[in-house]
Amino acid sequence: MTRPKRPTPEVLLxxxxxxxxxxxxxRGRLRVYLGAAPGVGKxxxxxxxxxxxxxxxxxxxxxxxxxHGRRETEAQxxxxxxxxxxxxxxxxxxxxxxxxxxxxxxxxxxxxxxxxAHTNAPGSPREKRWQDIETLRAAGIEVxxxxxxxxxxxxxxxxxGITGIEVRETVPDRLLDxxxxxxxxxxxxxxxxxxxxQGKVYPPDRARQALAHxxxxxxxxxxRELALRRTAVGVSEALEGYMREHHIEEVWPATDRVVxxxxxxxxxxxxxxxxxxxxxxxxGELVAATIVPSGGLEAVDPVRRxxxxxxxxxxxxxxxxxxxxxxxRIADAIATLVKSENATLVVLGHTPENRWKRFARKSLVDQLxxxxxxxxxxxxxxxxxxxD
Numbered sequence: 001m002t003r004p005k006r007p008t009p010e011v012l013l014x015x016x017x018x019x020x021x022x023x024x025x026x027r028g029r030l031r032v033y034l035g036a037a038p039g040v041g042k043x044x045x046x047x048x049x050x051x052x053x054x055x056x057x058x059x060x061x062x063x064x065x066x067x068h069g070r071r072e073t074e075a076q077x078x079x080x081x082x083x084x085x086x087x088x089x090x091x092x093x094x095x096x097x098x099x100x101x102x103x104x105x106x107x108x109x110x111x112x113x114x115x116x117a118h119t120n121a122p123g124s125p126r127e128k129r130w131q132d133i134e135t136l137r138a139a140g141i142e143v144x145x146x147x148x149x150x151x152x153x154x155x156x157x158x159x160x161g162i163t164g165i166e167v168r169e170t171v172p173d174r175l176l177d178x179x180x181x182x183x184x185x186x187x188x189x190x191x192x193x194x195x196x197x198q199g200k201v202y203p204p205d206r207a208r209q210a211l212a213h214x215x216x217x218x219x220x221x222x223x224r225e226l227a228l229r230r231t232a233v234g235v236s237e238a239l240e241g242y243m244r245e246h247h248i249e250e251v252w253p254a255t256d257r258v259v260x261x262x263x264x265x266x267x268x269x270x271x272x273x274x275x276x277x278x279x280x281x282x283x284g285e286l287v288a289a290t291i292v293p294s295g296g297l298e299a300v301d302p303v304r305r306x307x308x309x310x311x312x313x314x315x316x317x318x319x320x321x322x323x324x325x326x327x328x329r330i331a332d333a334i335a336t337l338v339k340s341e342n343a344t345l346v347v348l349g350h351t352p353e354n355r356w357k358r359f360a361r362k363s364l365v366d367q368l369x370x371x372x373x374x375x376x377x378x379x380x381x382x383x384x385x386x387x388d
Contacts, residue, residue, distance in 0.1 A: 027140065028136060028139070028142040029137075029180040029181075030143050030145070030175065030178065030180060032145055032146070032181070033144070033145070033146045034147050034149060034176075034227055035184070035186075036149055036186070036223040036224040036227040037148060037150075037215070037224075038068075038148060038201060039195055039196060039201035043065060043066065043067065043076075043114050044072065045183075046114065047065065047077055048076055049112075050112045050144065058110055060111075061110075061111055062077060062082040063113040063143075064083075064097075064112075064113050068201070068202065081108075083102050084099060084102065085098065085099055086098065086099035086101075088121040088124050090121045095121040097124050098120075100125065104141075107141065109142060110144060111136055111141050111142070113129070113144070113145045114146050115147075116133065116151070116175070117148070117170060117171045119169050130171045130175060133145060147176075149226045151169055151171055152170070152230065154173045154273055155273070156170060157269075157270050158277075159223070162218075162219055163214055163223075165214060172318070174317055174319055183231075184227060184231040186224070186227070186228070193215065256283070256345060257287065258275055258278055258282065258286050258344070258347060259289055259334075259338055259346050260287070260288050260289070260346075261289055261291070262308070262312065264300075264307030264308040265307060267383060268349065269311060269314055271380045272314060272318065272320070273318070274347060275320075275380075276319075278345065278347065286318070286319070287320065287323055288311075289322075289323040289325055289337055290323070290324055291327055291330050291334065292325070293326065294326050323341075325337050331368055332371075334364075334368060335372055338375060345376045345377075346368065346377045347377075347378045347379075348379055349380055350365075350380060350381055350382065
């Protein structure tokens with residue numbers, strides 16, 4: 001009888017998600033506490049985890065924490081080491097920001113950094129806090145942070161539709177995709193509203209204003225569903241990885257691939273986010289394509305090039321695969337790309353037009369339908385033409 005072959009340490013590390021790419025061997029892990037709204041307990045949970053890790057003998061510091069005057073949150077800091085903040089002069093006042101360079105000099109094993117989506121004061125070394133966190137991770141420091149779901153770039157149009165409020169501070173979705181762990185801090189809307197009314201989230205004046213605007217029951221319910229869905233995506237991917245590593249037999253559906261057409265206009269962002277959500281629902285890949293004249297990007301008008309570059313960066317932040325396709329006939333170029341990518345769904349921006357104009361010319365959709373078989377076309381209505 002032969003003994004069963006024992007897995008090597010490297011195989012075991014890969015099996016349980018602990019192995020690192022050699023090129024990223026020194027890069028710190030990222031752990032995110034995700035919530036639906038302020039006040040659900042993300043900062044409290046982060047500090048509680050920091051104290052637990054410190055009790056285990058880990059080298060933990062508080063890089064930045066925002067308590068908003070909540071006594072129970074302040075108490076959670078306890079005896080954790082707090083790195084002094086950086087005072088940034090701006091318009092005659094000093095604004096306190098995280099001192100990333102001081103944390104780098106201290107070089108702890110783990111840094112607790114609140115509010116991933118925060119925008120730093122003008123004059124800071126980096127514009128966004130998530131960029132500070134990436135700097136810490138590049139130095140091998142593990143970061144535990146917090147985030148509200150409305151700050152994810154992919155859900156901006158949805159959040160605006162739900163709340164009527166445009167969220168200006170956003171983070172690329174790829175940060176959550178790359179995170180070693182995303183933990184949902186959940187609180188039912190009614191319980192959060194009770195905390196708000198009791199003054200446990202904001203001072204009385206600000207609480208009354210919040211109740212009248214952002215903190216309405218319908219808003220909180222919808223945001224909570226977004227947070228639950230976003231966390232479920234990570235859980236599903238982890239489960240699939242586990243099944244593959246353990247050779248668990250399963251009938252896997254064919255992978256869908258979604259192609260979305262982008263141009264230079266701001267409304268292309270709305271089309272892209274719709275395509276991203278469709279690809280997520282189908283558990284498929286997303287390809288973001290732009291059609292440029294023969295000669296490539298250099299042949300694009302400089303003004304349009306700025307908008308095009310912006311939309312392609314957004315596509316990369318959402319995890320899409322960018323494609324730049326040269327072609328003087330848009331329909332032919334799209335059809336060729338769709339066939340080469342084996343795409344099953346094409347997403348286009350669409351502006352309703354006068355029916356007499358439709359009789360006068362063959363639309364892009366009609367041209368694509370004539371060239372593509374077994375491919376669905378999804379139109380996203382936008383205020384200005386993106387592709388048609």
